[in-house]
Amino acid sequence: MTDFPGVSYVMPVLNEAEYLEEAVRSILNQDYEGDKELVIALGPSSDGTNKVAAKLAKQDARIILVDNPKGRTPIALNLAIKKSSHPIVLRVDAHSELPSHYTRRGVETLYRVGAHDVGGLMDARGRTLVQRAIASAYHSKFGFGGPAYHSGAPEGEAESAYLGIFRREIFDEVGYYDEDMWRAQDWELCLRIRQAGHKVWFDPELKVGYYPRDNFKSLVRQSYASGTWRGEIARRFPEGKSLRHDMPPILLAGVLAGSAAIAVAPLVRGRISRPAQFIIDTARLAPLFYCGATLAAGFASRSEGLKEKGLTAAAFQAIHLPWAAGYLKGRILGANGTLDKGRVK
DSSP, X not given: OOOOOOEEEEEEESSOTTTXXXXXXXXXXXXXXXXXXXXXXXXXOSSSHHHHHHHHHHHOTTEEEEEOTTOOHHHHHHHHHHHOXXXXXXXXXXXXXXXXXXXXXXXXXXXXXXXXXXXEEEEEOOXXXXXXXXXXXXXXXXXXXXXXXXXXXXXXXXXXXXXXXXXXXXHHHHOSOOTXXXXXXXXXXXXXXXXXXXXXXXXXXXXXXXXXXXXXXXXXXXXXXXXXXHHHHHHHOGGGOOHHHHHHHHHHHHHHHHHHHHHHHHHHTXXXXXXXXXXXXXXXXXXXXXXXXXXXXXXXXXXXXXXHHHHHHHHHHHHHHHHHHHHHHHXXXXXXXXXXXXXXX
């Protein structure tokens, strides 16, 4: 590539003091010859994030800070995009680390394939035992059902893009992020881009290091919020419905029915008909089968050591079951402003 258009990185931030400096370093040290700027939209953090951001901005004039008092991700992204100035906009995350070639490769792909949004792989990583186990669940098709940005796929057109590398003019054409979509706002924006006749593209060479939640309580909260907003998407848009998304609620129903059957079985044995007893005995197998499947998937995962593999099995359950409950809520009642409180201190 001989022409290097200027690039604007936009980053929503809330309670990221532990990760922010490393993420910013990976952005500003990109192997890219064009002009760069990083616009950070600061939410109401309580862990010293804003002090870290102020220190970084003082050290490098390419860092621009904007205030996001409501703390919502789509609002943060819109504030940052409107404050930015370059023809290429790259969404970045404080919990991620970009490989040095990310910008160059992403801009090349954007023009090579004629796309208006390009994304790549979420390469989940961990610093602690629990976070490494959760990262392994992210990589497994058993964990998230195999979307391209988690487990990989050949390069080509996609439904949505992880993070996203955009031509700035697309925001003038289709609008900015929907600020009512507190989660899944990237999918909704990609839908409008595709409906306008433009390409959303997946490039597996764009592999971004990502640090997931580092404890199960936060993972459960994140999974519930993600499921709720996916249910909201299915409720709003016919294109957002998929058989893959219906499987976790069926699983949840089976686990709950089976757990109830386990509790009831000793109380009714010998007092009900044989067909009814058969139904109860069969239902009791569902949670046992699911636990066995998660253990098998945990031990087949990329985790290392028995303890980490066991924690990965637990991570599958912390992803699947809250997500399924959230999906049912979002599908039936709507998201109604459901918030992921996993990173709220």
